[in-house]
Amino acid sequence: MNKIINVLLALAISLPAFAEMVNTNETGGLDSLRKEEVSTEPQAEYMKQDQEGPAMGRDFVDMPPLIPHSVDRYQVDKNANSCLRCHSMKNADKWGATKIAVSHYKNRDGQQLADVAPNRYFCLICHVPQKDAKPLKENTFEPVESLKKH
Structure with missing residues (x-):
């Protein structure tokens, strides 16, 4: 006591x-x-300061776009998805962010959903932050002709 x-x-x-x-x-x-x-809340321009440079192009058809900003401390798990704060259909215009592709709102059976499909919810499985870095191993990969930068 x-x-x-x-x-x-x-x-x-x-x-x-x-x-x-x-x-x-x-x-x-x-x-x-x-x-x-x-x-x-910071405006989208603030986030753009973290960019590693201008958005990099794609090297093959259906390549997921690279993320042009840092994703450090982003929570993307079964409880939350930080990417949706800016990139959801509802918020993208407000933040000047790229909207999630319509394909991400279809389930594996092709049915249109009102929200992001569960199999597309974990963005960082396909989308990675871009970095203009020297390759770890040299390779001879060439993008398809229609995607080459001339």
């Missing part, structure tokens, strides 16, 4: 000091890494 009273007394004494520390500015004492208010 004495331990509980001591803990409650310690909390009561330290709470005002903690409250003062947190209320040092309008954002509750938190500084944003974006140097903006924590409550504001």
Whole structure:
């Protein structure tokens, strides 16, 4: 019983000091890494600053587009998909992002769905961040003629 009273007394004494520390500015004492208010959402132009360069073309027909921005700390699992915040049909115009292809709204039987099909939900299986990096192993691959850059 004495331990509980001591803990409650310690909390009561330290709470005002903690409250003062947190209320040092309008954002509750938190500084944003974006140097903006924590409550504001960045515009799509902010995301574009993370690009590795202009969007790279495709080397073969039906190649999934590469992601022209960082996906570090993106959550894409059975509980959440961070990509849909910007790329869903509902949000893409708001963020100036590329909309998910209509094919991603069809299930494996070809039926049109109201939301992204479960077999297309895990974006990072097919789409990867682009990087203009030296190949790990040289190869002689050539894109199809219609996709070659002249």
